[in-house]
Amino acid sequence: xxxxxxxxxxxxxxxxxxxxxxxxxxxxxxxxxxxxxxxxxxxxxxxxxxxxxxxxxxxxxxxxxxxxxxxxxxxxxxxxxxxxxxxxxxxxxxxxxxxxxxxxxxxxxxxxxxxxxxxxxxxxxxxxxxxxxxxxxxxxxxxxxxxxxxxxxxxxxxxxxxxxxxxxxxxxxxxxxxxxxxxxxxxxxxxxxxxxxxxxxxxxxxxxxxxxxxxx
Amino acid sequence: xxxxxxxxxxxxxxxxxxxxxxxxxxxxxxxxxxxxxxxxxxxxxxxxxxxxxxxxxxxxxxxxxxxxxxxxxxxxxxxxxxxxxxxxxxxxxxxxxxxxxxxxxxxxxxxxxxxxxxxxxxxxxxxxxxxxxxxxxxxxxxxxxxxxxxxxxxxxxxxxxxxxxxxxxxxxxxxxxxxxxxxxxxxxxxxxxxxxxxxxxxxxxxxxxxxxxxxxxxxxxxxxxxxxxxxxxxxxxxxxxxxxxxxxxxxxxxxxxxxxxxxxxxxxxxxxxxxxxxxxxxxxx
Numbered sequence: 001x002x003x004x005x006x007x008x009x010x011x012x013x014x015x016x017x018x019x020x021x022x023x024x025x026x027x028x029x030x031x032x033x034x035x036x037x038x039x040x041x042x043x044x045x046x047x048x049x050x051x052x053x054x055x056x057x058x059x060x061x062x063x064x065x066x067x068x069x070x071x072x073x074x075x076x077x078x079x080x081x082x083x084x085x086x087x088x089x090x091x092x093x094x095x096x097x098x099x100x101x102x103x104x105x106x107x108x109x110x111x112x113x114x115x116x117x118x119x120x121x122x123x124x125x126x127x128x129x130x131x132x133x134x135x136x137x138x139x140x141x142x143x144x145x146x147x148x149x150x151x152x153x154x155x156x157x158x159x160x161x162x163x164x165x166x167x168x169x170x171x172x173x174x175x176x177x178x179x180x181x182x183x184x185x186x187x188x189x190x191x192x193x194x195x196x197x198x199x200x201x202x203x204x205x206x207x208x209x210x211x212x213x214x215x216x
Numbered sequence: 217x218x219x220x221x222x223x224x225x226x227x228x229x230x231x232x233x234x235x236x237x238x239x240x241x242x243x244x245x246x247x248x249x250x251x252x253x254x255x256x257x258x259x260x261x262x263x264x265x266x267x268x269x270x271x272x273x274x275x276x277x278x279x280x281x282x283x284x285x286x287x288x289x290x291x292x293x294x295x296x297x298x299x300x301x302x303x304x305x306x307x308x309x310x311x312x313x314x315x316x317x318x319x320x321x322x323x324x325x326x327x328x329x330x331x332x333x334x335x336x337x338x339x340x341x342x343x344x345x346x347x348x349x350x351x352x353x354x355x356x357x358x359x360x361x362x363x364x365x366x367x368x369x370x371x372x373x374x375x376x377x378x379x380x381x382x383x384x385x386x387x388x389x390x391x392x393x394x395x396x397x398x399x400x401x402x403x404x405x406x407x408x409x410x411x412x413x414x415x416x417x418x419x420x421x422x423x424x425x426x427x428x429x430x431x432x433x434x435x436x437x438x439x440x441x442x443x444x445x446x447x448x449x450x451x452x453x454x455x456x457x458x459x460x461x462x463x464x465x466x467x468x469x470x471x472x473x474x475x476x477x478x479x480x481x482x483x484x485x486x487x488x489x490x491x492x493x494x495x496x497x498x499x500x501x
Contacts, residue, residue, distance in 0.1 A: 043222050043233050046240030060412065060460035062419035064430055065453050072434075073449050076442050078258055108221075116220045126222040134221065151327075158329035162423040169332060176339055183339045191328055191336075198327035 003182045004189040007175055014171035015193050021085065021157045021167055022197075025092035026150050032093065033100025034139075038130055040105050051101065058098035063159050066091040071163040088160035096153050103145045107138030141212065147205035154197050168193055255446070266447050268440065274448070281432030282455060288346065288428065289415045292353035296414070297407075299354065300361025305391060307366055325359035331420045338424050345426035349418065357414050364406045368399030405471035412463045419456070429456060 004011065036054060039047040058066075070087040081087050111134050119133040139146075161169030172190035176183045225233055255261065268274050306318040325333075334352030337343055343351070372395055380390030400407070422430040433452045437445035 041221055043225060043229070044236040044240060045233070046237040046244065050240065050244055056461065057457060060416075060457050060464055061453070062416040062430075062456055062460075064419035064422050065456055068422070068430060068433075068449065069453070073446060076445055078254070113220050120221075120223055129221055155327075155329040158331050159420065159423070162331070169329065169335075172332070173335065176335070184336075187332065187336045187340065190332060191324075194329060194332065195324065195327045199323065202323070202327065 001185065003175070003179050003185050007186075007189075010171050010175065011168070011189060011193055014166070014168035014190075015196070017165070017167040018154065018157050018169075018194075019197065021088055021092065021160060021165070022150070022154045025089050025096060025157070026153055028089070028093035029096035029100050029153070030146075032097040034104055034135070036097060036101035037104035037108065038135070040101065041108055041130070043126055055098045055101050058095055059102065061095070063091070063095050063156055064162075066095050067159050067163045084160075084164040088157070088163065088165045092153065092157060092160070095156070096149060099149050099152075100146065103142045103149060104135075104138060106145075107140075107142035108134055110141050111137045143212065144205045144209040147201055147208065151198050151201045151205070154201070155194065158194075258446075259443075260446050265443055268444055268447065269451070274436065277432050277436055278429070278448075278452065278455070281427065281429035281452070284346075284426065284432075285415075285418045285421075285428040285456075288349050288353065288418045288421060288426070289411075292350045292357065292418075293411060293414055295350070296354045296357040297361055299358035301365060301396065303358055303362035304365040304369070305388075307362055308369065308391075310387060322359045322362060325355055326363070328356070330356045330417050331423050334420060334424045345421065345424050348424050349421040349426045349428075352420070353414055353417055356417070357410065360410055360413075361407065364403050364410060365396070365399050367406075368403035369395050371402065372398055401474075404474060405467050408463065408467035408470055412460050412467065415460060415463060416456075 036051045039051040040055070042048060067088070070091040071084055074087065075081065115133055115137065116129055119129040124132070157167060158169035161167050161171075161173060166174070168190055172187060175186045179186055223229070259265070303318060303322060306314050307322060309315045309318070330352050333355050334348045337351040338345060338348035341348075369391075376394055376398065377390055380394040381387070385393060418428055419430050421428045422434070425431065427435075429452050433445075433448050436448050440448075
């Protein structure tokens with residue numbers, strides 16, 4: 001226990017860094033993912049194709065590969081980052097965006113057909129149908145899966161710890177190396193701080209799910 | 217292709233859409249060309265850099281890495297699935313002091329990064345990286361399998377369990393003989409999709425120094441020099457993505473087949489067997 005209390009500032013710092021990575025990547029991924037989903041259902045064939053290929057490839061890429069690419073391959077190709085956080089955010093948001101796009105698309109499919117037909121019959125164009133009628137309803141129904149994706153994002157941000165970014169996992173690894181005799185306590189501490197982030201999100205997801213279920 | 221989201225395009229809309237398509241294609245091709253140009257300036261496309269793939273030992277190392285990846289995934293999946301079934305049974309047990317602790321354990325496992333579990337096993341138990349990778353994958357995925365199967369059981373009509381109990385099965389027998397087989401079949405697409413996640417997560421072995429595909433890339437790049445990093449990485453990533461896409465396709469295929477079967481099953485099911493062929497009854501003599 002003493003190890004955790006002694007190094008509480010370090011844990012706290014790591015927690016904030018993990019939170020920072022997750023929030024920034026989460027926001028970028030939400031925006032990019034929604035745009036990808038919109039492209040996926042758009043009348044323009046090239047956009048549909050691009051979105052499909054992007055989602056298919058990124059969803060089937062291991063996150064470690066994405067990180068390896070952003071943090072190790074890109075710098076050696078001449079694209080250097082001032083901070084590795086940038087590489088981590090690129091990898092995390094590019095990866096998560098694919099999953100968000102899939103979730104939003106399934107939400108779009110779940111909106112009753114009549115909604116789109118009604119919107120079209122009063123003369124709305126595709127952009128209006130999507131942004132004013134379909135997406136607001138679609139996003140509401142996919143809030144629980146989106147929260148689950150964000151939980152996965154928080155957990156996935158731990159991979160950044162292995163690629164030169166000091167966040168919760170990174171600090172944990174450092175502490176574990178420094179306190180070889182108390183590895184178990186150190187790592188259980190890290191686990192506790194991860195749960196501090198993921199469990200409330202999980203409860204939020206199931207609460208929202210229940211509310212949506214009642215509303216329907 | 218028509219969609220409910222927009223009108224069937226007329227001549228003007230078709231023209232706009234065509235222009236959009238062309239512009240989009242040009243943009244994407246331009247972006248790709250820029251990337252290729254940047255890469256070419258780094259000398260990525262020089263023949264000598266790709267010539268390493270004519271060497272057998274490069275392929276052998278890649279093959280070893282791939283073998284390590286696949287074997288870890290296969291072993292983990294084989295252990296995690298029965299464990300997940302068991303956890304699921306404990307999770308829905310009628311006895312509170314079994315159900316509640318199991319639920320806490322499952323929540324704990326699901327809220328944990330997999331790589332943290334791998335590191336935990338590696339450092340705390342001092343195992344080999346291979347064991348650590350498998351243990352991490354098993355712990356995490358059995359929890360997920362348990363939740364998937366539980367969702368399957370909950371989605372069954374209540375009558376299934378009631379019927380099971382009515383014909384005199386015990387609660388456990390009803391779970392094993394009536395509910396689980398249906399739940400597993402119903403959740404097959406999700407289970408296979410989770411296999412893709414498991415396969416992807418083996419790459420986390422890179423972090424705990426397990427000699428899987430990505431580690432093989434790193435080792436070769438360190439040995440052969442930076443110049444070869446990109447070609448090797450490119451090939452390894454392509455292998456990974458190709459395998460995962462194949463497994464994902466299988467999941468989609470199972471889902472489609474399952475739904476076809478269900479639809480066809482109801483539609484084609486005979487309403488009544490009019491004249492069942494009775495076995496010839498011999499008059500007792």
